[in-house]
Amino acid sequence: MNNSMSCSGGRWCTRADALLGVEGIHISSVTATENGLVLRVETGETLSGCPDCGDIAIGHGRRQVQLHDIPCFGRPVRLLWAKRVWRCPDPDCPGNTFTEEHPLAGPRAKLTARAVAWATDALARFDTSVSALAHQLGVSWHTVWDAVKAEATRRIGITDRLAGVDALGVDEHVWSHTGPPGSGMVTGIVDHTRDANGIVHARLLDLVPGRSGKAYADWLRARGEEFTDRCWGVNLLAWTFSRVPRTWGRANRPGGCRTDRRNHAVA
Numbered sequence: 446m447n448n449s450m451s452c453s454g455g456r457w458c459t460r461a462d463a464l465l466g467v468e469g470i471h472i473s474s475v476t477a478t479e480n481g482l483v484l485r486v487e488t489g490e491t492l493s494g495c496p497d498c499g500d501i502a503i504g505h506g507r508r509q510v511q512l513h514d515i516p517c518f519g520r521p522v523r524l525l526w527a528k529r530v531w532r533c534p535d536p537d538c539p540g541n542t543f544t545e546e547h548p549l550a551g552p553r554a555k556l557t558a559r560a561v562a563w564a565t566d567a568l569a570r571f572d573t574s575v576s577a578l579a580h581q582l583g584v585s586w587h588t589v590w591d592a593v594k595a596e597a598t599r600r601i602g603i604t605d606r607l608a609g610v611d612a613l614g615v616d617e618h619v620w621s622h623t624g625p626p627g628s629g630m631v632t633g634i635v636d637h638t639r640d641a642n643g644i645v646h647a648r649l650l651d652l653v654p655g656r657s658g659k660a661y662a663d664w665l666r667a668r669g670e671e672f673t674d675r676c677w678g679v680n681l682l683a684w685t686f687s688r689v690p691r692t693w694g695r696a697n698r699p700g701g702c703r704t705d706r707r708n709h710a711v712a
Contacts, residue, residue, distance in 0.1 A: 457489075467559075470549055473527075481521035481583055484514075488529070490545055495533040497540035502531035505542055512550050513582050514557045521583030524557065526550075554592075555584065561592045565600070568593060569649045601651065607668065612637040613676050614647065617656035630656040634664060 457471035465472055469488055476483040493502045507527045514522040529545040550557050556564075564578045579589045600606060614635035632653045637645050653660045665673045 467549055467557075469547060470526075481523065482517055483523050483525060485525045485527065487527045488545060488547055490529060493529075493531050493545060495531070495535070495538060495540050496543060498533060498535055498538045500533055500535050500538065502543075503534050505530040505532035508544060510550075511555075512557050513555060513560060513584050513588075515560050515563045516581050521581065523583070524549075555588050556582070556592050561596050564589055565593050565596045569597075570647070607650070607672060610636050610638050610650070610672070611675050612639070612645075613650075615661060618652075630654075632656055632660050632664075634661075 457473065461472040461475070462470070465484070465486070469490075470486050471489055472484055472486055474485040476485075487507075494500065495502050508530055510526040510528045512524040512526060514524050516522060526549070530542055531545065532542045533540045546552075548558060560582060564575075564582070567573050567578055568575070575586055575590050575593070579586045582589060614633075614637045616633050616635075618631050618633050632655060634650045634653065636648045636650050639645050651664060653664050
């Protein structure tokens, strides 16, 4: 089923564009298939300057780029972006041809930028898996993980991402079931800060190789004393049988720490 998205009095349908919700991107057609929705999209760009010399470029055709977007109405979504190709008219310019750019997706991307953010947020905040997200997006496990790994690495590098965090959840986890015993263990660190209503909106902060108190201590030490003191003074959480926070507490805080197995709290 192929439906025209042109509205009377305009080249594109403003209602369809509003449903897509990406500024500067317009839908030209929608096709429903057995595997989901296929949307043909384009930008409204009609003028572009050469990035090398600044001359007004000349249209040089289009190149179709396929991207996987966030699911819509429970179905995977593919975007077929008719990406404009431009040519510099200056014969002395080294640039020759170039393609248009848009925040929708970076060069050679397989997922839209918001699909990457959606998947990364889901893994950080909800009880889901890469396989489940790949199924919803209609792509392979590696396509999702490659994009999420790059985005997660970028987020971890943001200096203020721990602003406001005053409670931590800590647990060891078997990341890999192959190799020598204990080699696949990691320590997961989760934000358990409560909002103004006392509700916890847990989010994964980091995964540290190993399950020892040293692995946890090194992570806290890298965050700085101000962060460590703030979390310790309010509430430091641990799962029932995790020895990592208790080991760290005995070595770094007077009196060590107490574990409440019923509430998973360490004080």
